[in-house]
Amino acid sequence: MHKQLKASDVYDILVRIPEGKITTYGDIARLLGHPRASRAIGRILNNNPNPIVVPCHRVVMSNGKIGGYAFGKARKKELLKKEGLRFRGDEMPDFAECRANLAKLR
Template identity: 50%
Template sequence: MMSDFVQKVLEIVQKIPKGKVTTYREVARALGVPKGWRAVGQALSRNPHPVIVPCHRVIRSDGRLGGYKLGIRKKIQLLTSEGIEVRNGRINLKKFGFRFHNG
Protein backbone atom coordinates (compact mmCIF):
# COMPACT_ATOMS: atom_id res chain seq x y z
CA MET A 1 0.00 0.00 0.00
CA MET A 2 1.22 3.48 -0.77
CA SER A 3 0.74 6.71 1.11
CA ASP A 4 -1.27 9.60 -0.21
CA PHE A 5 1.91 11.43 -0.97
CA VAL A 6 3.15 8.74 -3.32
CA GLN A 7 -0.29 8.29 -4.80
CA LYS A 8 -0.37 11.95 -5.67
CA VAL A 9 3.10 11.88 -7.15
CA LEU A 10 2.10 9.11 -9.51
CA GLU A 11 -0.96 10.98 -10.69
CA ILE A 12 1.01 14.11 -11.42
CA VAL A 13 3.79 12.31 -13.23
CA GLN A 14 1.19 10.61 -15.35
CA LYS A 15 -0.02 14.02 -16.45
CA ILE A 16 3.31 14.79 -18.05
CA PRO A 17 2.69 15.12 -21.79
CA LYS A 18 4.74 12.99 -24.13
CA GLY A 19 7.71 14.71 -25.68
CA LYS A 20 8.16 16.86 -22.60
CA VAL A 21 9.84 16.55 -19.26
CA THR A 22 9.45 18.02 -15.81
CA THR A 23 11.56 18.34 -12.72
CA TYR A 24 11.18 16.81 -9.27
CA ARG A 25 10.75 20.29 -7.99
CA GLU A 26 7.76 20.98 -10.22
CA VAL A 27 6.17 17.72 -9.17
CA ALA A 28 6.68 18.55 -5.54
CA ARG A 29 5.21 21.98 -6.11
CA ALA A 30 2.21 20.47 -7.85
CA LEU A 31 1.70 18.31 -4.78
CA GLY A 32 1.57 21.38 -2.64
CA VAL A 33 4.96 20.65 -1.15
CA PRO A 34 7.42 22.92 -2.93
CA LYS A 35 10.15 21.57 -0.75
CA GLY A 36 9.34 17.94 -1.13
CA TRP A 37 11.48 17.15 -4.16
CA ARG A 38 13.46 14.78 -2.02
CA ALA A 39 10.36 12.92 -1.06
CA VAL A 40 9.22 12.85 -4.68
CA GLY A 41 12.36 11.11 -5.82
CA GLN A 42 12.19 8.83 -2.83
CA ALA A 43 8.56 7.99 -3.50
CA LEU A 44 9.29 7.06 -7.10
CA SER A 45 12.34 5.04 -6.23
CA ARG A 46 10.55 3.17 -3.46
CA ASN A 47 7.54 2.60 -5.66
CA PRO A 48 8.53 1.08 -8.96
CA HIS A 49 5.50 1.91 -11.08
CA PRO A 50 6.98 2.01 -14.54
CA VAL A 51 4.59 1.56 -17.42
CA ILE A 52 1.89 3.03 -15.20
CA VAL A 53 3.88 6.15 -14.46
CA PRO A 54 6.36 7.66 -16.92
CA CYS A 55 8.96 8.40 -14.28
CA HIS A 56 11.47 8.78 -17.09
CA ARG A 57 9.88 12.12 -17.94
CA VAL A 58 11.03 13.50 -14.62
CA ILE A 59 14.52 14.95 -14.59
CA ARG A 60 16.60 17.13 -12.37
CA SER A 61 16.15 20.87 -12.19
CA ASP A 62 19.65 21.54 -13.44
CA GLY A 63 18.80 19.88 -16.74
CA ARG A 64 20.48 16.58 -15.97
CA LEU A 65 18.60 13.33 -16.05
CA GLY A 66 19.39 12.46 -12.47
CA GLY A 67 18.78 8.77 -12.16
CA TYR A 68 16.42 5.96 -12.97
CA LYS A 69 15.29 2.82 -11.21
CA LEU A 70 15.77 0.79 -14.36
CA GLY A 71 19.01 2.54 -15.21
CA ILE A 72 19.90 5.97 -16.48
CA ARG A 73 20.65 4.46 -19.84
CA LYS A 74 17.04 3.36 -20.17
CA LYS A 75 15.86 6.78 -19.20
CA ILE A 76 17.83 8.42 -21.98
CA GLN A 77 16.62 5.86 -24.44
CA LEU A 78 12.98 6.46 -23.52
CA LEU A 79 13.29 10.24 -23.62
CA THR A 80 15.08 10.26 -26.95
CA SER A 81 12.45 7.88 -28.23
CA GLU A 82 9.82 10.47 -27.42
CA GLY A 83 11.57 13.14 -29.42
CA ILE A 84 13.46 14.76 -26.57
CA GLU A 85 17.00 15.80 -27.38
CA VAL A 86 19.42 14.52 -24.80
CA ARG A 87 22.80 16.15 -25.14
CA ASN A 88 25.62 14.71 -23.09
CA GLY A 89 23.13 13.27 -20.63
CA ARG A 90 21.34 16.56 -20.28
CA ILE A 91 18.09 18.08 -21.47
CA ASN A 92 17.12 21.64 -22.32
CA LEU A 93 14.37 22.46 -19.85
CA LYS A 94 13.85 25.69 -21.72
CA LYS A 95 12.66 23.62 -24.62
CA PHE A 96 11.20 20.45 -23.14
CA GLY A 97 10.51 21.70 -19.65
CA PHE A 98 6.85 21.22 -18.81
CA ARG A 99 5.10 22.97 -15.92
CA PHE A 100 1.88 21.97 -14.22
CA HIS A 101 1.36 25.42 -12.88
CA ASN A 102 1.26 28.32 -15.31
CA GLY A 103 4.45 30.27 -14.98
Protein backbone atom coordinates in the same frame (compact mmCIF):
# COMPACT_ATOMS: atom_id res chain seq x y z
CA MET B 1 3.71 15.76 12.58
CA HIS B 2 2.53 17.62 9.48
CA LYS B 3 0.70 16.34 6.52
CA GLN B 4 2.67 13.92 4.43
CA LEU B 5 3.23 13.61 0.74
CA LYS B 6 1.05 10.98 -0.86
CA ALA B 7 2.63 8.71 -3.44
CA SER B 8 -0.66 8.44 -5.31
CA ASP B 9 -0.76 12.24 -5.72
CA VAL B 10 2.67 12.11 -7.31
CA TYR B 11 1.63 9.36 -9.72
CA ASP B 12 -1.59 11.21 -10.57
CA ILE B 13 0.47 14.14 -11.79
CA LEU B 14 2.86 11.98 -13.76
CA VAL B 15 0.24 10.25 -15.85
CA ARG B 16 -0.78 13.66 -17.22
CA ILE B 17 2.63 14.52 -18.64
CA PRO B 18 2.57 13.93 -22.39
CA GLU B 19 5.30 12.39 -24.53
CA GLY B 20 7.96 14.90 -25.42
CA LYS B 21 7.45 16.86 -22.21
CA ILE B 22 9.32 16.53 -18.93
CA THR B 23 9.09 17.89 -15.43
CA THR B 24 11.33 18.09 -12.36
CA TYR B 25 11.29 16.65 -8.86
CA GLY B 26 10.98 20.16 -7.45
CA ASP B 27 8.10 21.19 -9.72
CA ILE B 28 6.08 18.20 -8.52
CA ALA B 29 6.97 18.94 -4.91
CA ARG B 30 5.83 22.56 -5.22
CA LEU B 31 2.60 21.64 -6.97
CA LEU B 32 1.75 19.36 -4.05
CA GLY B 33 2.50 22.08 -1.53
CA HIS B 34 5.78 20.61 -0.26
CA PRO B 35 8.36 22.97 -1.72
CA ARG B 36 11.32 21.30 -0.01
CA ALA B 37 10.38 17.71 -0.74
CA SER B 38 12.13 17.23 -4.08
CA ARG B 39 14.42 14.56 -2.69
CA ALA B 40 11.43 12.75 -1.23
CA ILE B 41 9.74 12.82 -4.64
CA GLY B 42 12.74 10.96 -6.03
CA ARG B 43 12.36 8.33 -3.34
CA ILE B 44 8.70 7.90 -4.14
CA LEU B 45 9.43 7.50 -7.85
CA ASN B 46 12.08 4.92 -7.04
CA ASN B 47 9.19 2.90 -5.62
CA ASN B 48 7.00 3.25 -8.67
CA PRO B 49 4.78 0.17 -8.54
CA ASN B 50 3.75 0.47 -12.18
CA PRO B 51 6.43 1.80 -14.54
CA ILE B 52 4.29 0.82 -17.52
CA VAL B 53 1.57 3.38 -16.83
CA VAL B 54 3.48 5.88 -14.68
CA PRO B 55 6.15 7.60 -16.81
CA CYS B 56 8.79 8.19 -14.17
CA HIS B 57 11.39 8.69 -16.87
CA ARG B 58 9.86 12.10 -17.62
CA VAL B 59 11.07 13.50 -14.30
CA VAL B 60 14.52 15.10 -14.51
CA MET B 61 16.67 17.47 -12.48
CA SER B 62 16.08 21.20 -12.26
CA ASN B 63 19.55 21.89 -13.65
CA GLY B 64 18.70 20.17 -16.94
CA LYS B 65 20.53 16.93 -16.21
CA ILE B 66 18.92 13.56 -16.54
CA GLY B 67 18.65 12.48 -12.89
CA GLY B 68 18.23 8.93 -11.65
CA TYR B 69 16.15 5.98 -12.73
CA ALA B 70 15.33 2.67 -11.11
CA PHE B 71 16.43 0.77 -14.24
CA GLY B 72 19.52 2.86 -14.91
CA LYS B 73 20.16 6.23 -16.53
CA ALA B 74 20.96 4.59 -19.86
CA ARG B 75 17.46 3.17 -20.05
CA LYS B 76 15.95 6.50 -19.04
CA LYS B 77 17.88 8.30 -21.74
CA GLU B 78 16.71 5.81 -24.38
CA LEU B 79 13.08 6.30 -23.43
CA LEU B 80 13.40 10.07 -23.53
CA LYS B 81 15.18 9.98 -26.90
CA LYS B 82 12.34 7.90 -28.30
CA GLU B 83 10.02 10.68 -27.21
CA GLY B 84 12.03 13.28 -29.06
CA LEU B 85 14.29 14.68 -26.35
CA ARG B 86 17.90 15.37 -27.29
CA PHE B 87 21.03 14.85 -25.21
CA ARG B 88 24.55 16.15 -24.89
CA GLY B 89 25.96 13.66 -22.40
CA ASP B 90 23.67 13.87 -19.41
CA GLU B 91 22.53 17.37 -20.37
CA MET B 92 19.26 18.10 -22.12
CA PRO B 93 19.71 21.12 -24.41
CA ASP B 94 16.00 21.73 -24.77
CA PHE B 95 15.16 21.20 -21.14
CA ALA B 96 13.58 24.63 -20.75
CA GLU B 97 11.31 24.37 -23.80
CA CYS B 98 10.16 20.87 -22.93
CA ARG B 99 9.51 21.56 -19.27
CA ALA B 100 5.80 21.04 -18.70
CA ASN B 101 3.70 23.69 -16.99
CA LEU B 102 2.12 21.43 -14.39
CA ALA B 103 -0.48 24.00 -13.38
CA LYS B 104 -1.89 23.92 -16.90
CA LEU B 105 -2.02 20.18 -17.40
CA ARG B 106 -5.24 18.32 -17.39
